[in-house]
Amino acid sequence: MNEAGELCAALRGLGLEADDSSRRRSEYAYDASNYRLLPQVVVFPRDDVEVAAAVAHCHRVGAVVIPRGGGTGMGGNAIGAGVVLDMSRYMNRVLAxxxxxxxxxxxxxxxxxxxxxxxxxxxxxxxxFAPDPSSQSRATLGGAIGNDACGNHSVRxxxxxxxxxxxSVVTADGLRLTATRSGLRATDPEDRAAADRAAEIVTRLRALTAANLAIFRTDLERIPRQVSGYHLAHLLPEHGFDVARALVGSEGTCVVVTSAVVGLVTVPSRPLLLCLGYHDVVDAARDVPTMLEYSPSAIEGIDERIVATMRVRRGRDAVSGLPDGHAWLYVDLDEESAPDVEAAAEELLQxxxxxxxxxxxxxxxxxxxxxxxxxxxxDGAGLSSRLADPDWENGGADADAGKRYESWPGWEDSAVDPHRLPEYLEGFEALLTQxxxxxxxYGHFGAGCMHVRITFDPRxxxxxxxxxxxCEDAAKLVVEHGGSLSGEHGDGRARSQFLPIMYSPGMxxxxxDFKAVWDTAGRLNPGSIVHPAPVQDNLALAEVPTRDWSTAIDFGHVDDLGLDPFVHAVQGCIGVGRCRADSGGVMCPSYRATRDEKDSTRGRARVLQEMVRSAPDVRSGWRSDDVRExxxxCLSCKACSSDCPTGVDMANYKAEFLHQHYRGRARPLSHYSLGWMPAWLSAATRLAPVANRVLASRFSGLAARSAGLDPxxxxxxxxxxxxxxxxxATLSSSTExxxxxxxxxxxxxxxxxxAAAAGRVLGSHHSSVGCTADACCGLTWISTGQLDRARKVLEATARSLDDGTDRPIVVPEPSCAAALRKDLPELVPTAGARRVAARVRSFATHVGTMLDDGWRPPVEPPASAVLQTHCHEYAVFGAATQRRVLQRLxxxxxxxxxxxxxxxxNFGFEKGHYEVSVQVAEQALAPALRTASPTATVLTDGFSCAMAVEHLRATDPTVTAPTGIHLAELIDPGSHGEE
Structure with a gap:
């Protein structure tokens, strides 16, 4: 057993959940920074006692400890070559x-x-709780404390x-202490060792403060966002020897925070957003002092390139309501700003x-x-990392052409006094040009903290x-303007090296000395703040994979670095972790079910990144069991392709990997039974009565298991x-x-x-409706990674549909529509395939265009409906497409x-997926059906969604909602009264 294996075994021997598998280590080798460091072991503690046990053992054997929350930090302070403590998996409760x-x-x-x-x-x-960083939907309280996070409303x-x-903290030697606003004590008063350690630390901290009174008073807390370094001014006598606040922002280098008591603020009852457009960010910054006169709770800004990227990724409707301009500020006013919020907003506008x-x-x-x-x-951090606006630089090119459209952290969140922000930005833009x-x-204009993603080339x-x-020149510039290297994200591996530019040798x-008081041996998150590692060490992209991965899917073309398109695609994940959020959007349903990093889009991307980085050769890479696991x-729902700010499309990566992984090998049974379903469905309908009787009999379980399905x-x-x-027969036999x-x-x-209902609805508006019922979108072959067969099917489909016209192709099944729209040109990269894809519309999308043309439905729609939007329609045709159509109807x-x-x-039918499938349904669909009445209208345009409803109706007695129907059936008079 190697050293890591022995360490993992010892931690497990203490009753801890510990994992040293290569897959797990890959998932935790990254955060949202530019850096990569493989840990030895990942531990998932359940409470502070387990944290103390893990840290105490690491102290005894000399192992490094890295506390980690959501892993969304951009400074590289949540990774390390030691034992990573993932606090988010289990230690996630409100205690009081x-x-x-x-x-x-x-x-x-x-x-x-x-x-x-x-x-x-x-x-x-x-x-x-007031702090609301942009990553708040996945960032943790411990992470916010570690970095001294701020957020959009930090102005107030x-x-x-x-x-x-x-x-509540655990020291480097595994003792549990409580840091307060006036000192430090043992968490358990009966713990003599902890009490003695607390007394020793207090004595040493008081001595440190007494020796440095002058510089603590003059060099620290000079601006609202002075986050760089340790917050030692809180130890001053006039601040009451506030040990708790002195530890905030220490980035896990002094103690491991296990819980906290935090203050709460009143929720505004009359919020009003003022959205302001400017020519550029410098002009916007010049008006910030005027805005501050009105006591806003937020003054936030964005760049036009972020807006353009979101519109490309999620449709133009994803960003609406912005005033004219090329840069925008959001100003939040409420009753604390003025008694009459509306009048104050109008006065400020004037x-x-x-x-x-x-x-x-x-x-x-x-x-x-x-x-x-x-x-x-x-979503600014992710959106700005891979810009999709082709006109933002040098006249533009293909938005995915290569590194020119990538930007990275590194100088991410410097801060100055907001009154000095315009001059700082002018100097900063000149430095970029230089x-x-x-x-x-983008960023916190009202607090003088500017987030910047820069077109560095770390490869x-x-x-x-x-x-x-x-970065060295930028450090000098921000110091010249009286500012801080970091205004929110901490120093980490990205900026600690430059702290001597900002602070005197004495500081x-x-x-x-402060670090040594808490962690004499330097075992807690080494490399951050003090004794930093060089900025260029452990950069994740410093080793560029140069192999040709020869993919079946067209992932783009080789960029000017010669980077393989598949490598470029999987490196799109930069770790912002939106896939770990439990609200907003749809991704990532499997992570929301299991709460395991391996089941997040980010976790999968990181394992893929290790595959393309570390595989001895291409063939061994595709054979990776870590990636397969x-x-x-992954449900191949495609929601990440829309919800992920960087546009990661894990469904595509999965299809390609399965294609390569099983090349020349036996596949899971479900790949044959479900993957080839379109090939045998036509024959099966001839035997429908017999097949249905078998599936309803006691032999159904045997039949399911023999096909690799869950009975x-x-x-x-x-x-x-x-x-x-x-x-x-009710449809036209002609394709004209x-x-x-x-x-x-x-x-x-x-x-x-x-199909019949869709034909009648289309016929109520169009003078003639053609029909094709013999072509296939190839989706089941794509989702099971049988891409050679999928390509043949799609080539035939493209030939049959590319008729020289631009008339719409309307597809009732959203997943098939999405496959024709997106997968077709990626698997068949021809002009004909692109022409066909451009014509494809989901049924709901086309109904929207019919409404635009003045058409009105021939039946009165219900007053209310439960809508289960198909994930593929959500991702490819717009998240709110069907909802908006229903409202217009x-x-x-x-x-x-x-x-x-x-x-x-196929996911929910496959053996081994049932439990997760059920948990995913519990996230939204099942609760919606339980509250729906037996006479409700339930819309399920997707066949998978309809099957999910039927399963819940069959297995959950609390679900009394009716069978789901398609939008076409809802608005087709011929469907009313049918079963």
Whole structure:
């Protein structure tokens, strides 16, 4: 057994959940920074006692310990070559809420939005935890404390430091202490060793403070966002020897935080967003002092390139309501800003117009529109990493052409006094030009903290030299303006090297002494703040894979570095971790079910990145069991291709990997039974009565198991051949017409009435409707990674549909529509395939265009409906497409079950996936059905979604909602009254 194996075994011997597998180590080798360091072991503690046991053992054997929350930090301070403690897996509970004292106690692994939600629930919506960094939907309380995170509303609420009252910590030698606003004590008063250690630390901290009174008073806390270094000013006598706040921002280098008591603030009852457009960020910054006069809770800014990227990734409707301009500020006002919020907003607008820099501005009173606009700001880090606007640099090119459209952290969140921000930005832009770089800017304008993603090139020696030289010059520039290297994310591996530019030798020595008081041996997160590793060490992209991975899917073309397109694609994940969020969007349903990093889009991407980086050769890479295991619970829902700010498309990567992994090898049985379903469905419908009787009999379990399926999953009933024939007879036998209806294999075999309804609806608007019922989208072959067969099928489909016209191809089944729209040109990269793909529309999308043309449905829609949006339609045709169409049709109350149904094509039927499939359904669909009445309208355009509803109806007695119907059936008078 190697050293890591022995360490892991010893930790398991203590009753700890510890993992040293190569797959697990790959998942935790990265955070959201530029760095990569493989840990030895990953431990998942369940409480502070287990944390203490793990740290104490590491202290005895000399192992390094790295505390980790959500792993969303950009400074490289959540990775290390030692034992990583993932606090988020289990230590994620709110322990107490005291509304009278306005405090809450929560464990370090608690996600910030969950903490806010639970606090609001416990206080009838009156109170919340204020810090709200853009990563709040996956960042943890411990991470916020470690980095001294701030957030969008820091103009009013400051940093995490300002809200910490007490910290429960574990020392480097495994003792449990409590840091307070006035000192330090043993968490357990009976623990003599802990009490003695607390007394020793207090004595040494008082001596350190007494020796450095002058510089603590003059060099620290000079601006609101001075996050760099340790926060030693809190130890001053006038601040009450506040040990708790002195530990905030220490980045896990001094103690391991296990829980905290934090202060709460009042929730504004009358928020109003003021959205302002400017020519550029410098003009916007010049108006910030005027805005600050009105006591806003937030002044946040975004760059036009971020907006353009979101529109390309998620559709133009993803960003609406912005005023004219090329850079925008969001200003939040509320009742604490002024008694009459609306009047104050109008007065501020008039002042800004008088300043002469404002291009346009508007108020946004609607809560839904405000949330949509804030999401653009919150996704800024990911959106700016791979820009999709082809015109933003040098006239543009293909948005995915290569490194010119990539930007990276490294100089990510420097801060100055907000009144000095315009001059700093001017100097910063000049510095970028001097080094031949471009920066994409967004951030906390009201606090003088600017986030910048820069077009560094970490893959080449020359690019790395430029990055280091720029960061050194940028450090000098921010110090010239009285600012801080870091204003929110901490110093980590990215900036600690430059701290001597910001601080005197005496202060650097004080930092080193402070670290030594807590961690004499330097075993807690070494390399950050003091004794830093060089900035260029352990850069994840410093070793560029040069192999040709020869993929079946077209992932683009080789860029000017010669980087393989597949490598470039899988390196798209930069670790922002939006896939770990439990609210907003649809991804990642498997992570939401298991809460295991391996089942997040990010975890899978990191294992893929290790594959392309470390495989001895291409063949061994495709044979990776680590990747196969990481991808096993991926539902191929494609939600990540839309929800992930960097556009990671894990469904594509999974299809390609399965294709290569099983090349020349036996496949799982389900790949044959489900993957080849379109090939045998036509024959099966001839035997529908017999097949349906078998599936309803006691032999169904045996049949399912023999096909690699889970017998617990409700199986669909095949439509009898006569029923299929009668439905298709109502459709045109010709492919000619103003619009072409594409009847897919699943609709034809299981829901032929949907095809008939769709044909009648289309016919109510178009003078002629053509139909094809013999072509296939190849989806089942794609999702099981049988791409050679999928390509042949799609080549035939493209030939049959490329008829020289631009008439729409309307596909009732959303998954098939998505496959034709997106997968077709990627597997068949021809002009004809691209022409066909451009014509494809989902049924809901086309109904929207019919409404645009003045068409009205021939039937009165219901007043309300439960909508299960198919994930593929969500990802490819727009997240709100069907909801908006229903509202335009007159359905006033649309209850969207906003999440994956759990069946997801073949996933929910396959052996080994049933439990996760059921858990996924519990995220949105099952609760929506339980609250729906027996007479409700349930819309399931996707066949998988319809099967998920049927399974819940069959297995859950609390679900009394009816069978799901297709949108075509809802608005087709001929469908009403049919079964």
């Amino acid at each position: 809420v005291d509304a009278d004292a306005r405090t809450a106690r929560a464990q370090a692994g608690m996600v910030l939005t969950t903490l806010q939600r639970e606090v609001r629930a416990a206080t009838d919506g009156a109170l919340t 609420y400051g940093r995490t430091t300002d809200h910490v009252i007490e910290l 002042k800004l117009r008088a300043n002469g820099r404002l291009v346009d501005g508007r108020t946004v009173p609607d809560a839904g529109e405000r949330a949509q606009l804030w999401r653009v700001r919150e 080094h031949g770089l471009t920066g994409v800017m 080449t020696p020359e690019g790395r030299d430029t990055m280091i030289a720029f 650097i020595r004080a930092f080193e 990481a991808l096993d619970l 617990r999953r409700t199986t669909p009933r095949l439509a009898a051949r006569r029923r299929v024939r009668d439905a298709l 017409g103003d619009v072409l209806l594409f009847v897919d294999s699943f609709t034809k075999a299981f829901r032929p009435q949907v 007159g359905v006033g109350d649309v209850h969207v079950a906003d999440g994956c149904c759990g069946v997801a094509g």
